[in-house]
Amino acid sequence: MKKLLAVVVTTLLLTLWSSDILASDSQPHRRALLIACSDFPNAPWVKPLPGARNDVARFAELLGSPKYNFRDVDTLAGWVEGSDRNPTADNIESAFKQLISKSGRDDQVFILLSGHGIQVDALPNVEGTLGLSEEPDGMDEAFIAADYGPDERVIRDDTIGSWLDQLKSKGAHVWIVFDCCHSGSLTRGDGDEEPRGLLSEEARQANQNSPRNDSHDTGIVDLVLNENEQGKDDPTQGSLVALFAAQNYETTPEMTRPVGAVASSENRRGLLSYHLEYLLNNVAGKTTYRDLENALAGRYYAERGMSGPNPYAEGDLDRTLFGLETIERNKSLGLSRKKDQYELLGGVMDGVTVGTILDVTSNDELIGTVEATEVGISRSVVRWIEPPPEDVASNLTSLNELTCEITKQPVMPWKVAVQWLSVSDAATPVSNQLKTWIATQQELDSSSIIAGTDSSARKWSVCVATPETARRRFGIEIKDTSILLLNSIAVQYDPTAPPSGNEVSVIYPASDLEKIQRDLTTDFERLFRMQRLFQLAGLYGDSGPMLSSRGVAVEFVPLAPDESPRNLKPLNRGDLQAGQEIAVKLSNKKSKTLWYTVLLVQSNGLIAPIHSGSIPAAAYSSRPTVLEIEKIRLRPTRGNAAYVAVTVPVLDQRKPADFSYLAQLPIGVHRVGENSATRSSDGEENAASSTTLGGLFSMTTRSTENKLAIRQDGSQIAVRSWSVTQQEAPRE
Known part of the structure; x- marks a missing residue:
């Protein structure tokens, strides 16, 4: 997937623009582009989506209300023969170009794409630095235009990404919502639910040959999150938030809403649009996009339990809704209940140890305190020290309303x-x-x-x-x-x-x-976090004593274009040579879908997030699901490094378990642009000689003096490292 977008986090601490300021031509504006592809006259085999048209109508009304005061709302929806407002591919392109031409610095831009998603053959891409295609499965994701038919009129992900990049470069702050599937089926969903996605014949073939990698592959656009991106502090640069209705392996439904309404075309809604509209109607105070994502997860959980889909957001999530202010809240953890036991949706990876004290809040009001009694890698058992008052507890409709923050931390066992x-x-x-x-x-x-x-x-x-x-x-x-x-x-x-x-x-x-x-x-803090990560890998790795079930692995596979992928076997460390091009892959033999985070870790303290997302369950243990993480060329370097994959079962946690927040700079680097004054590494992605922990992590040791009270919680950490010391052969 062509990585077109770099998310730029704005640092301006301003308040929301008032309506009288927005009315001035010299001040920022609020603009919206709402697109609903509900009817497909050239493709009778494609099921219509009346809910998409309803989504756009409701959002046009909401955004134009005094609460949000959008003065410029452009809609393309439905199908009227001969109308220039039909959401054809040409009209969608024209609408985006007009939006780009009139948008300026600090404009707030909202875009809604409601309809069907599809996968199609990828167009030839510019080759990357390794001379490798950036589309490992050969497929592009696309949004289906209303004039879709035998000639496949679609809007490709790369095209949308280019438009968003142009808006951001003009200084606009963009929020785009995709209420469509990344891939789907022509078959009707269970009961009232209709999936919003198609699967082209090319995509069917590709899916048979190459499992999807949905890490930062949103299905519509790719987001490259780089905190040191040039221009980060440039006030003329805009920002981007993207909200997606489902993970890549899921479909998102259209259904009758509200619950109990008469089943008719007028009452059809996209699930994401319906819940998002409700939240936007009821939001109050300074709400960030991250707050909104958490609230969405809560509403989905209340309605559907752990059933999919799982909406998620990426980008500048700490920016206030339709605002410029950035609010970095303390990391909060959710709370759940199984029978008489309360579980914290956080564990050692989140800094929780036995004896950790956490405040419990509801709507930002403190209602009680809990203590961690058993701790796992991503989940912990807690007990109430100060339970909520009876009148507060009786008014709680769901534990999903509660969040926990660490207030007291006992002595850490991995100093x-x-x-x-x-x-x-x-x-x-x-x-x-x-x-x-x-x-x-x-x-x-x-x-x-x-x-x-x-x-x-x-x-x-x-x-x-x-x-x-x-x-x-x-x-x-x-x-x-x-x-x-x-x-x-x-x-x-x-x-x-x-x-x-x-x-x-x-x-x-x-x-x-x-x-x-x-x-x-x-x-010291960076080394501590590194040490904790690798000692947890020792406990939860393939030979670790705390691993309840094995089945996750990081593999190196040679890149051989003339060979069938099924014939390529993972490389052993003795097979690796300088100059060799390899694919880094994550495999899952488990019968559970997993959240995963892949980190590149070096012995100079660097922890760099590579990918995060979800990997589907294996159909059979002998046929694991395999995702391609990235392609690299091995070069001889000094210093140790490894790919570390942290995995958590999806069924245990609706919100993605993303450990990218562990990112840190190397020791010796204390400001952006400073080089590390170390002898450990020259920055290349090469490392030590072990596929287990072994002697890889020279700075870490597992303490035998501190007994680690860690419980099995279904998580696993997979590690893959390598060693190349010989010189790279000249390239022909």
Whole structure:
């Protein structure tokens, strides 16, 4: 899929524009484009969707009301022979171009596409940097225009992505809603439900040969989330939020609404549009798009339980609804109940440990307090310390109204072992103060570090070194006396032996004590999060003691265009060579659909989210579902890295379990644009030599002194790493 869009997070702290300001031509405007493809006169085999037309009519009324005050609402809906308002492919293109031409900086733009989705043969793409196609399954997702027929009049995802990119580049803040399937079926859904999707013959064939990858593949547009994207802080750049009605493997229905209404075309609605309209009619205060996504999940759960579809949003979700202000709320966790047991929708990956105290709120009002008694990777058992008053509890229609936030954290079991290393007689004004500060940090419950001992196999060391000492003891070249942070391998430097590539060292100028303390605190926290992630991988990995069921794996498969994908076997680490092009794939043998997050992790502290989404259950254990994550070319580098896939069963959690928030910069990097002063890696995607944890993570160790009270919760962490040390052969 062509990755066309980069989400730019605005940092302007302004309030919503008032209606009198919006009326001025020199001020931002609110504009809407509402498209409903409900009738298909050239394709009698395509089922009509009267609900799409109703969706657009209701949203036109809502947006034009005083509550939202959209003065410019353009609609293309239904089918009237000869009308220029029919949502044909040409009219849709013209409407988008007009919207682009008249939109400007800080305009609020709302777009609704209601109708059928489909997959069609992909058009030839510009080859990527590896000379590889960016459409691994050879299919484009598309929105079906009303003049769809034998000539397949559709609006492709790449085309929509290009239009959205143009709007964003003009400074507009865009919210686009797709109330359609990413792929679907011509068969009628159960009972009153009608799926909003078609499956072309090409898509049927593609689905037989290549399982879909729905990670950042929205089915209509691709979103590339890059917090360091150039232009992030450019106030002339706009932003984008995209809301989707279903995951790629799901269909989204059209049905009679409200519940109990007469079954007629006038009462047909798209499920997403119906619930979204309700929420927009009742929203109050400063509501972010993330708040809206959470509220949607709540309404779906109340109506459908854990049955699909699962709507989701991507983009600038912390921006206020039709506003410019960004509100980053504290991370909140949901609460559920199974019989007499309360479960928290969060676990160790979210920072919860046994004894963690959380405040429980309803509509931003504190109603009680809970404590975690059993903790899993993504779910925990809690008990009420201060239960809600009876009058409050009796008025709760659903636990889905409740959110929990961590307020007290006990001592963490995976602290980083750090020691002060005396290696030089060169005293500096800050050396003794820094040594004392580290000793103090090691004693604090809230700190990320503990004192390193001789038995700490993977301890880190902090020292003061002159240029000569740094060169002689560690093989490090520095210009002035500096503070060094070194892993155990760097401390064991042997000048007679070649570098192993696993040495990690960070250099801090020894001039400003406060800055050194701030930077070391940040780096200790990064190492702590890294250590926690990999020790959890040891517990929940393929050979881990806490894994209740196996079946998830990250695999490397060679790229061989002349070979059938079914004939290509996963590579062993001994088969890997520099210059080799491989596909990174995630496989699922389990009988459950899983949420997944794939992270690229390096031993210099970097945690980079690669993909997140859902992977369908396997039809048979012998035929796993396989998703292609990305393609890479192996290059020889120094340092360790691995792909880590964290998976959580979908049936346990309606809202996607996305662990992308674990992203962090490498140690030694403390501002955007700064390079890491380490010897661990040159930034390439190559790493150590293990498909299990083994010796991969030189900075981590599983503590035997702290007993980990972690429960089995159906989650699994899969790890795949590799090692390439030989030079890359010249390319022909």
